[in-house]
Amino acid sequence: MTSQATNEQPLPFLELRVGGLHLTVRHVPYRLLTLVAALAGGGGATWMLR
16 A cells, blocks of 8 residues: 655635635734734723723
């Protein structure tokens, strides 16, 4: 029995197709998510304290 190497790639984290646009995100962008959460948290706190 011979073992064959499969060329399968893991499923992408996010795949978005709209018209001619095809966006594929392979890994979770932790730094981007952290930045968005920090900005949203700071903006939400400022809005609540007004």
